[in-house]
Amino acid sequence: TPRVFSGIQPTADSFHLGNYLGALRQWVALQETHEAFYCVVDLHAITVEHDPAALRRRTRVSAAQLLAMGLDQDRSTLFVQSHVPEHTELAWVLGCITGFGEAGRMTQFKDKAAKQGTAGASVGLFTYPILQAADILLYTPEPRAGAVLQVPVGEDQRQHLELTRDLAGRFNHRFGTTFVAPEAYIPENAAKITDLQEPGAKMSKSASSPQGIIDVLEEPGPMRKKIMRAVTDTGTEVRYDEEGKAGVTNLMRIYAALDGTSYGDIEKRYEGAGYGQFKKDLAALVVDTFEPIRERTRELLADEDALDRLLAQGAERAGAVARRNMEIVRERVGFVGRGR
Numbered sequence: 454t455p456r457v458f459s460g461i462q463p464t465a466d467s468f469h470l471g472n473y474l475g476a477l478r479q480w481v482a483l484q485e486t487h488e489a490f491y492c493v494v495d496l497h498a499i500t501v502e503h504d505p506a507a508l509r510r511r512t513r514v515s516a517a518q519l520l521a522m523g524l525d526q527d528r529s530t531l532f533v534q535s536h537v538p539e540h541t542e543l544a545w546v547l548g549c550i551t552g553f554g555e556a557g558r559m560t561q562f563k564d565k566a567a568k569q570g571t572a573g574a575s576v577g578l579f580t581y582p583i584l585q586a587a588d589i590l591l592y593t594p595e596p597r598a599g600a601v602l603q604v605p606v607g608e609d610q611r612q613h614l615e616l617t618r619d620l621a622g623r624f625n626h627r628f629g630t631t632f633v634a635p636e637a638y639i640p641e642n643a644a645k646i647t648d649l650q651e652p653g654a655k656m657s658k659s660a661s662s663p664q665g666i667i668d669v670l671e672e673p674g675p676m677r678k679k680i681m682r683a684v685t686d687t688g689t690e691v692r693y694d695e696e697g698k699a700g701v702t703n704l705m706r707i708y709a710a711l712d713g714t715s716y717g718d719i720e721k722r723y724e725g726a727g728y729g730q731f732k733k734d735l736a737a738l739v740v741d742t743f744e745p746i747r748e749r750t751r752e753l754l755a756d757e758d759a760l761d762r763l764l765a766q767g768a769e770r771a772g773a774v775a776r777r778n779m780e781i782v783r784e785r786v787g788f789v790g791r792g793r
């Protein structure tokens with residue numbers, strides 16, 4: 454069976470609609486057809502200033518949401534990044550074959566660093582993509598003909614995936630074939646969900662105002678309100694037009710993703726109806742999708758010990774794969790094996 458790996462940062466008290474449609478929905482689906490490894494990347498979450506108590510809480514809330522969305526330890530492996538120390542070890546090795554200029558070209562680093570003044574950004578933020586490459590490559594299947602490693606992510610992660618592929622190729626070239634080059638698995642229509650108030654910008658925990666984001670764990674009231682108040686345009690027509698009607702088009706993407714309706718059918722359904730009815734129906738779709746997830750998340754968080762035990766199970770299974778692959782990497786790089 455083909456393998457998938459993906460990760461998400463525990464940087465907020467709830468995931469948002471962009472995370473869900475861009476990535477997490479695919480995670481749940483792919484566990485049926487793939488051998489899946491999913492990771493809450495707490496090491497990545499400390500690349501910007503953080504509060505330890507919040508990180509601990511958010512790591513558990515993140516894991517609980519993923520389970521509530523349908524991830525299941527019997528069908529996939531869900532774990533916390535810091536529980537498997539090989540992630541940092543491989544990141545060091547990959548960092549040593551990454552060019553300084555190459556790392557400096559990562560646009561996500563440039564954006565995030567610019568926000569805090571580049572000189573003040575941490576070295577961890579700079580090497581973030583290398584740790585991400587390590588996350589992925591640590592779960593490489595054996596590099597045989599036809600072996601695949603897919604990575605379900607949103608559009609914003611494409612450049613990091615390209616770097617990961619480059620590093621895999623470079624390592625293989627220098628030290629012998631070790632890694633399978635991973636492939637980005639990016640949904641066609643929900644790859645970039647935009648801010649409800651600023652349809653030109655990505656919906657993002659760090660950039661958007663609360664009014665522009667729909668949180669998975671949000672109460673139905675505010676959820677409806679935000680959708681009803683989403684920025685559209687002065688027209689009245691529900692029509693797919695990325696340039697001329699960015700706001701409406703973003704809402705149509707969300708609608709289509711949740712309802713399975715084509716853009717053409719949505720246009721027909723709301724012909725002459727105006728934005729009000731369309732938004733009202735969309736709000737109902739979003740509320741109905743997230744309400745059971747919110748309930749289930751709350752239940753899972755009520756028993757912290759049980760949740761931690763589930764994560765320990767995941768770390769056990771992920772660790773076994775990681776240790777095996779890291780053993781091969783150490784040998785290829787030329788480290789002397791520890792005597793027994």
Ligand code: TYM
Binds near residue numbers: 463645
């Ligand atoms: P993070 O936590 O920022 O985002 C998690 C996932 O959500 C997707 N996403 C979006 N998709 C569509 N529209 C949006 N507005 C939107 N906002 C976020 C992201 O593309 C991502 O798939 N660097 C990764 C975390 C990571 C990782 C990995 C991913 C660490 N190691 C290994 C894959 C494989 C990130 O930024 O996640």
